[in-house]
Amino acid sequence: MSSESVKLGQFELSIVSDGRFWLDGGSMYGVVPKVMWNKLTPADDFNRVELSFNCLLIETPDGNVLIDTGVGDKLKDRFKEIYKMDRDITFVESLNRVGFKPENIDFVINTHLHFDHCGGNTIKKDGKLIPTFPNAKYIIQKQEWFDATNPNEKTKASYLKENFIPIKESGQLMLVHDKYEVLPGIKVFITNGHTRGHQSVLIESGDKKAIYLGDLIPTASHIKIPYIAAYDLFPLDVVEKKKEILEQAIKEKWLLVFEHDPKVVFAYVIEENRKAILQPLRSTNPKLQNPTH
Secondary structure, three states: OOOOEEEEOOEEEEEEEEEEEEEEHHHHHOOOOHHHHOOOOOOOOOOEEEEEEEEEEEEEOOEEEEEOOOOOOOOOHHHHHHOOOEOOOOHHHHHHHOOOOHHHOOEEEOOOOOHHHHHHHEEEEOOEEEEOOOOOEEEEEHHHHHHHHOOOOOOOOOOOHHHOHHHHHOOOEEEEOOOEEEEOOEEEEEOOOOOOOOEEEEEEEOOEEEEEOOOOOOOHHHHOOOOOOOOOOOHHHHHHHHHHHHHHHHHHOOEEEOOOOOOOOEEEEEEEOOEEEEEEOOOOOHHHOOOOO
């Protein structure tokens, strides 16, 4: 699993991969007919589409920040089979490939606490679950923490407590409410819709800005406003928040970072004929060069 990196002012942004997986295509695209989304992301024989775990390491003069931690190493074999997990190294080994060890991380930001975004938060050592990043504070929205620790029948399968309860027990949990500056130039803010406490991360250095979108816009294909995943608990909130974020990203020339896209990780967005058009920095899939057409 190779990493990609870009410079953003004084910051270095590097993708730390936790491999790839496959999710049900209908669930990823909601009411959008398969005949439309299958052209962008072809499904396998089980109607699943390929996705990635693109976590982000931010190196700044003031510290090192990791956004999301992938699926981790604690999933049972049945889970791995259902989601067709494709991982040849661990998340920590992937971090090592970009020159970092867990103890080098000062902050971990979880966009939300679904198991595919915080599975690498903890590891099992000597039969006990402990935080993977011993020197880090873990930044989570208060609303997300409440919902994760008080799940309902619809949400409980997405929240695995072994991924986040140990960070509270270790004293490394930091709960915030909406806007919070983690380090100079790195701010979290609520972008609810996927969950009530979902947060995205705005990254700013000099006159350059980037946004880590999390599951607000999980892939380049989801840049289209109606492309709303069935996993989104509050789809109309996602619609409004996507409009707001994309309008600002176009106006201020933000770099977009897609957490789950296996081909397009970094991209700018421009407006053409009243449509949001992506300009990927890197893409190996021609069909994703203009996913909004």
